[in-house]
Amino acid sequence: KAGVTQTPRYLIKTRGQQVTLSCSPISGHRSVSWYQQTPGQGLQFLFEYFSETQRNKGNFPGRFSGRQFSNSRSEMNVSTLELGDSALYLCASSSGLAGGPSGETQYFGPGTRLLVL
């Protein structure tokens, strides 16, 4: 079974631009969660999508948004980029049957490393 894939793997943007990251979950998984990982703040939960609806969310500003398509693929968008948005963005997929990311095994992708200049 193919694992979670994320594209692109690396991205360089400038302040004020917007960016869209993509995540393809493991086949059959209906939940996709997004995380931001930085050296200073560690790994932080952004939001989770299940059946095309945002089901759970963390404490990030509205500049961070996402969506999920009918094939469970998910995209995350960050608008008006700031220097502090430089990070490794990880997505994780799971069956989604447990109600959220803490109730079952999540499988992480390798991440997209975003650098904002």
Add this chain to the structure above:
Amino acid sequence: TQLLEQSPQFLSIQEGENLTVYCNSSSVFSSLQWYRQEPGEGPVLLVTVVTGGEVKKLKRLTFQFGDARKDSSLHITAAQTGDTGLYLCAGGSQWGNEKLTFGTGTRLTIIP
């Protein structure tokens, strides 16, 4: 805001030694997960504990969830170079808006 503090932040030991990593919080969690992350990869789930006082063993790794479900520990016996990596604990909250709160991380290096 729920916080999970891990200690130590960095740990470097010789192959064959034992070690313990701690994960502490003032908040109660419904579950506690441990992950290991290697460079260039996403975290990989090692174990999930859900009951206060629960102990789980996976070969040389022993995980414990505190009685009050606020803390956890990971003990590795006879460390091997393959154990090198970033260890992350993550607390689950299943009341209302469910989310995972990750710990600050412990970077473990096993010296051959």
